[in-house]
Amino acid sequence: MALSRKYGKSVGEIIKIKSDFFEKNEEMLQLSAHQADSLLIQPKRTKCKICHGAIGETAGQEVLYESQRMGYYQCPICGHINSAYEDNEDFASRVYIADDYLANYSEADRQKYEARRDTIYIPKARFLIDALEQDGIKKKDIKLLDDGAGSGYFVAALRQLGIENVDGIEISEPQVQFANTMNGEDILTQVDAPDIASIIETADVNVATFIGVLEHITNLDEILGSIKNNKKIRYIYFSVPMFSMSCIFEAAHQNCYNRHAGGTHTHLFTESSLAYMAKSIGFEEYATWKFGSDMMDLYRMVCVCLDQNGNSRLREYFGNKFLPMIDELQETVDRHEEASEIHMIIKRKA
Ligand SMILES: [Zn+2]
Known part of the structure; x- marks a missing residue:
């Protein structure tokens, strides 16, 4: 199959799932401020996270923009957007705090889990399976390791679609327990952070997946190196946050929660x-699906600002007018390659 690019996805159901962002702006801003505090006490970044070129203040570079007290620099070599401070181990230990997971789960929790799996993760899984099939890899030939599997939604979605040879690894023990309970069997394995690179390097799999994970990895070089060295891995499927319209909307609305740049996202x-990252490990773009949340972010920010300005009554009017357009507007953003998120499958070069 030739390199393919696909754009757009309906946001309908996702608005319900992410409603906290609308109703809890102040709490989310506070959390984000705490995460920014944790980054601002780290050493200044001097090297680009992806290509290691000199960046930032010490390289005499001008800041591209600032948002929520954090400066962002664009790497002159690879174009990556780096925050002014390093996302090191100390930062990670401060911001990645284990969520509370209930000891007992109800049937309603299971239904919620399955709804999230079906709404958000089945489309991601289907995109991968279809792309591999077009490259001659049948379902039964897929051997897959999902790194940073979280609550197991993506692994569960793959299994739902008939992929049998799939493992997921995750650092958080409560999340692994939650995933395994929700699925009624052990679909994930708990691993410790220092072991992950060697697990990837020796995994007997042809596909490695990182859904919303690469941007959080402090030792990204080591992880990428382990993929490069494991020649059995032919495809990598990842989603990452992009420098995009959402970043501009956030920079323009400093009283609204910054979902995208900031928090645990310290580089974009x-x-x-x-392209630089793929090439550095001997891979190239194979299939891409772009759908962002930029228009949803804009919608949320306008709603929050209306509330803040005493114009809450306009929210409903705005929603009735804007929401019917939102998928079309976002698809335009996606087609212009300005989406906040990308799903990409890269393939090892022959
Ligand atoms: Zn760079």
Whole structure:
């Protein structure tokens, strides 16, 4: 199959799932401020996260923009967007705090789990399976390791679609327990962070997946190196946050929660930094699906600002007018390659 690019996805059901962002702006901003505090005490970044080129203040570079007290620099070599401070181990230990997971789960929890799996993760899984099939890899030939599997939604979705040879690894023990309970069998394995690179390097799999994971990895070089060295891995499927319209909307609305740049997202990808990363480990773009949340972010920010300005009554009017357009507007953003998120399958070069 030739390189393919697909754009757009309906946001309908996702608005319900992410309603916290609308109703809890102040709490989310506070959390984000705590995460920014944790990054601002780290050493200043001097090297690009992706290509290691000199960046930032010490390289005499001008900041590209600032948002929520954090400066962002664009790498002159690969185009990656790096925060001014390093996302090191100390930062990670401060911001990745284990969520509370209930000891007992109800049937309603299971239904919620399955709804999230079906709404958000089945389409991601189907995209991968279809792309591999077009490259001659049948379902039964897929051997897959999902790194940073979280609550197991993606692994569960793959299994739902008939992929049998799939494992997921995750650092958080409560999340692994939650995933295994929700699925009624052990679909994930708990692993410790220092072991992950060697697990990837020796895994007997042809596909490695990182859904919303690469941007959080402090030792990204080591993880990428382990993929490069494991020649059995032919495809990598990842989703990452992009430097995009959402970043601009956030920079313009400093009283609204910054979902995208900031928090645990300390650097953002661009088309050129993704190409650089793929090339550095001997891979190239194979199939891409772009759908962002930029228009949803804009919608949320306008709603929050209306509330803040005493214009809450306009929210409903705005929603009735804007939401019917939102998929079309976002698809335009996606087609212009400005989406906040990218799903990409890269393939090892022959
Ligand atoms: Zn760079």
